[in-house]
Amino acid sequence: MPSRPFEILLVEDSPGDIWLTREILMQGPIPKNISVVTDGEQALDYLFQRGKFSGARRPDLILLDLNLPRVNGLQVLTQMKKDSGLRAITVVVLTTSEARSDINAAYDLNANCYIVKPVDLEQFTQAIRGIExxxxxxxxxPTTLPPMGAEEAQAEPKASGTPAESNGSGLLGSKLRRRLMSPRLVRYPGRYAHSPVPGRRVGSRRFGGARS
Amino acid sequence: MPIEAVVAASEILLLAKREEEIAVIREATDCHSLSVVSECPDVVSFLRQQGKYANATRPDLILLDMDLSNTEECEVLTEIKKNSEFKRIPIVVIASSERYEDVFHAYDLHANAYIRKPADRTELVRVLRATLQFWLTLVRLPKQ
Structure with missing residues (x-):
């Protein structure tokens, strides 16, 4: 097991679902950090560490909604799975869409799995626990294991250059190795560690059984 | 739809070479329809319904019991995931290695999940059952 908390990126625009997903995950046994972005553009900025997300931690797992403002989930998948540094990150599509076209498109774009959000609270809880x-x-x-060369790099820091580059076997590109080795991956920046929580829509879909 | 119905309807294709491992996996997949091939090229023949696999059913899930250091086995993964007709079928890699390079390589080739094979037989059955439970009940699988 990793010696650091499990890093989750939740890409979700519904405040109710953000709140609920976080609550269930935080009750689970695995120590974890949950970062939240609420549209596809922010998700890509986060993953590519652009703009205000320049210090973002590389996620171990992405929970990706499909119907998102600005850039939708399938476009996020397309972009990140094209990137050799990001494509090995596990993506769980978690969406209300049951459309066959969405399911097939997600798998064709190399999503790791597709889960339809249950409307029922208990089933939703079970789904999130099942994911955990x-x-x-x-x-x-791959992200929860120490990258190759990490121990050696820590044991004998080099005077110049990045330690990762002197230890790689060539399987990974140097850009990716630097990224995996970067200390920012394991520290807590704090800034995005706590996401926006409950909005006024909390519960409207699931609690009390009323569906609008 | 009752969960049992979904589970019973699942077709699983397994690539595994050693008889003893096939037996364990068979035990873990007791209520599913399991087809087993033991040679790498047979996986693609099975999917294409070629030769002796003319009547093969398209699998819902593929299990590859593989050694990531074996180039031929990695090619099977690459070939399926590059083929527009088959790439959407989820592939779960079951392997003994927990080396970073192997795990990374499998996901980089678009394996859907990587499971480490426990040495203990009972534990392996448990892990496989839980894996199938996740993939065949919670996950929504692609459809043709």
Whole structure:
């Protein structure tokens, strides 16, 4: 297991779903940090560490909604899975869409799995717990393992150049290796560690059984 | 739809070479329809319904019991994930290695998930059952 908290990027625009997903995840057994962005453009800025997200931590797992403002979830998938430095990051599509075209498109764009958000609160809770159990404890993810050369790099810091580059085996590009080795991946920047929480729409979809 | 119905309807294709491992995986997948191939080229023949696989059913999920240091096995993964007809079928890699390079390589080739194979047989059955439970009940699989 990693010696740092599991990093999750939640890409979701519904305040109610953000709040609920965070609540359920934070009750789970695995220590984790949850960063939240509310549209596809921010998701891409976060992943590519652009603008205000220049210090963003590389996520171990992305929970991606599809119907998002500005840039939709399928476009986010397209962009990140084209990038050799980002495409190994696990993406769980978590959406209300049950359209076959969305499901097939997500898999064709190399989403790791597709989960339809249950409307029922109890089933929603089970779905999020299922994601935690499978992706955070059963599956092995590349990001939660120490990158190759990491121990050596820490043991004997080089006077010049990045330690990662002197230890890589050539499987990873140097840009990616620098990224994986970067200390910013394991520190807590704090700024995005706590996301916007409950909005007025909290509960409107699930609590009390009333569906509008 | 009851969950049991979804599970029972699932077709799984397994690539595994060693008889003992096939037996364990068979045990874990007892209520599913499991097809087993033991040679890498057979995976693609199966998907294309070629030769002796003319009557093969398109799998809902592919399990690759593989060694990531084996180039031929990695090519199977690459070939499926580059083929527009088959790439959407989820592939779960089951491997003994927990080396960073192997895990990264599998995801980089677009394996949908990577599971480490526990040495203990009972534990392996448990892990496989939980994996199938996740993929065949919670996950929405692609459809043709």
């Amino acid at each position: 159990e499978f992706w955070m404890s059963m599956a092995v993810l």
